[in-house]
Amino acid sequence: MPGPEGFAYDVRGGDVVITHHGRRATVLRGAAATGFLADVEDGADEQELMAHVTGNYRRGNERTAKDHPRNRGR
Incomplete structure (x- = not known):
């Protein structure tokens, strides 16, 4: 499975702005x-x-959720 991509960050004053x-x-x-x-360093x-x-990462249960009865028609 490919890793996440398209993220960037910018330090503005004491804040870190993360974009996707x-x-x-x-x-x-x-x-x-x-x-x-500190983690980046x-x-x-x-x-x-x-x-x-950002909470935008896969949790490993996507395939299971896709096969759930309520999601089969999607």
């Missing part, structure tokens, strides 16, 4: 912004980290 394909996804402030920047995969922070 050019659209603002979230803004991190305070301790969350500091922790995010430590060499964490930026795309994975931003996907996790």
